[in-house]
Amino acid sequence: MIRYETVEKPTGSNQTAFRQKLFRSLPRFLAYCAIMRSCRPHWQFKDLKPIVVGLVLPDGADVVLYEEAVRYAAHGPAIVTHGGLDTTEVLLRTFERKRPVDDPDLSNALARKSRVILVADNAAAVPETFGLAADAVIEVGPxxxxxxxxxxxxxxxxxxxxxxxxxxxxxxxxxxxxxxxxxxxxxxxxx
Structure with missing residues (x-):
């Protein structure tokens, strides 16, 4: 049985430090805004609740930049204090590095983590079976x-x-x- 931990809403200096760190890079901030806007209908993502979601990046997007922005969005202010939440896993899949359907990293993350975010550079990089476990597969807007x-x-x-x-x-x-x-x-x- 998986135990879910409720994360308190950030307050005080932790939230301030998170914002200061987010504001250090304009491209990362822009990618973060696009991700948060695309995930708005899925309130669990923003509220740091359990969710399994796939994010398909826009055409021509810098995958490394968006992966970093997804880590900020997925972990929230916890990324400032200790590098992120232990219950959250962010996985990257690109079409060049497409892995088999029975990808052990993805299977382990789905079995052990309450929040799994799969970042894919295009829809072809999302494993076909991921949709069975995912709450949603979202295309990140411009x-x-x-x-x-x-x-x-x-x-x-x-x-x-x-x-x-x-x-x-x-x-x-x-x-x-x-x-x-x-x-x-x-x-x-x-x-």
Missing amino acids: ILPRHVIAGARLCLGLSVTPGQADFIATVSCRSSAPPSGKEGPWRRPSR
């Missing part, structure tokens, strides 16, 4: 201009016009991040 406006203000301290936000929302998150160590338009200005 980044919205309102998320770009909020992300620019929160992550970078910049104001973005709606026209600029419309354009930036059409650019994939992969190309919006500057090469590491170089200044770019997504870098937080020094204060």
